Amino acid sequence: MRIITLIENTPGAPGCVHEHGLSLYVETARHTLLMDTGATGAFADNAAALGLDLSRVDTVVLSHGHYDHAGGLWRLVELAPHAQIYMQRGAGRDFYHGDRYIGIDKAILDLPNLHLLDGDCRLDEELFLFAGITGRRFWPRSNLELRTTAPDGTPVQDDFSHEQCLVIAQEGKHILLSGCAHNGILNILDRYRQLFGADPDVAVSGFHMKQADPYTPEEWAVIDDTARELARYHTRFYTGHCTGKPAQERLLARMGDQLHPLHSGLPLDL
Numbered sequence: 001m002r003i004i005t006l007i008e009n010t011p012g013a014p015g016c017v018h019e020h021g022l023s024l025y026v027e028t029a030r031h032t033l034l035m036d037t038g039a040t041g042a043f044a045d046n047a048a049a050l051g052l053d054l055s056r057v058d059t060v061v062l063s064h065g066h067y068d069h070a071g072g073l074w075r076l077v078e079l080a081p082h083a084q085i086y087m088q089r090g091a092g093r094d095f096y097h098g099d100r101y102i103g104i105d106k107a108i109l110d111l112p113n114l115h116l117l118d119g120d121c122r123l124d125e126e127l128f129l130f131a132g133i134t135g136r137r138f139w140p141r142s143n144l145e146l147r148t149t150a151p152d153g154t155p156v157q158d159d160f161s162h163e164q165c166l167v168i169a170q171e172g173k174h175i176l177l178s179g180c181a182h183n184g185i186l187n188i189l190d191r192y193r194q195l196f197g198a199d200p201d202v203a204v205s206g207f208h209m210k211q212a213d214p215y216t217p218e219e220w221a222v223i224d225d226t227a228r229e230l231a232r233y234h235t236r237f238y239t240g241h242c243t244g245k246p247a248q249e250r251l252l253a254r255m256g257d258q259l260h261p262l263h264s265g266l267p268l269d270l
Contacts, residue, residue: 001170002027003204003268004050006034006043007072008240013265015049017042021068022179022206022241022262025052028170030126033059034076034083035166035177039068041075046265054079061129062104063179064163065091068241070104077111086123088131089116090162096147096155117164120195128167130195133160135187138226140208141219143182158182167192167200174198175270176235178205180242186229199234202270204262206241213246223247227254238262 005012006023021039025047026032034057037043047054057080062070065087076083085108095103108114120130148158160182168175174196181188185207192200207226210219227250230237237255239248240262252259260269 001270003270005262005264005266006046007038008262008264010240010263012263013050016046016265018264023072024177024204028126028168031059032056035061036063036069036179037072037076039071041072043072044075044079050265057083059083060085061166062087062091064182065093065095065104066102067104069179073108083113085111085114086117086129088162088164089118094149095158097145126169129164130191131164133183133187133191135190137184137186138222139184140182142208142210173201176200176203180206180208182208189233202236204238207239207243209244209247211244215246223250224254227251231255231258238268
């Protein structure tokens with residue numbers, strides 16, 4: 001198995017661009033898949049620069065209903081029209097950051113290969129999707145700026161019930177892929193333990209922390225507490241995208257070799 005960060009917020013491999021978005025390329029024994037498609041089609045240009053054939057992609061998982069994870073889907077559909085696409089049903093709702101629309105293109109909902117899920121779903125022996133993350137340990141405060149709409153059109157706080165995670169099982173190892181961990185990375189790990197009774201060997205996710213200085217003492221304390229809790233897991237972590245550079249540097253300083261940064265175009269050491 002191999003995983004390559006096709007696109008992320010920071011530069012990495014020569015010839016690869018970066019953007020505010022996330023897309024992970026995964027090859028398993030049975031599948032060639034993408035976890036998210038970035039904000040634009042630039043992930044596909046990076047794939048070409050890396051010599052990856054995206055026409056072989058058979059599965060696409062959209063982690064949640066935000067543009068920076070699903071904006072490049074049309075480019076993938078052009079390259080791999082047979083690929084099966086999976087997202088939670090609620091990811092098709094309207095989403096806003098303040099007054100700015102950050103949801104997906106609604107035309108995605110008409111794609112014939114789209115599967116709208118209502119919770120957990122096992123795709124096969126290798127792939128398992130889970131949602132239903134209800135914990136609130138260190139729930140990201142930056143979520144408070146994010147809204148969706150009630151059935152009557154009233155703006156309401158997004159509860160991120162539309163967020164899902166992918167678990168890949170192969171060669172005796174379990175890899176957990178998340179997008180932004182809007183529900184909180186610790187709550188996602190708690191849900192994983194409920195389902196599998198153990199820790200994932202590897203977890204790849206943005207942590208949706210504050211993006212830039214200044215941080216308050218309370219915000220630094222949450223980052224330090226998160227690092228302490230993550231260190232209790234028998235898991236190697238990879239993070240980037242929405243974690244924020246200052247927060248990521250603080251986590252790296254606290255967690256050492258247990259945490260690694262993501263960069264556009266670079267593979268993960270599995």
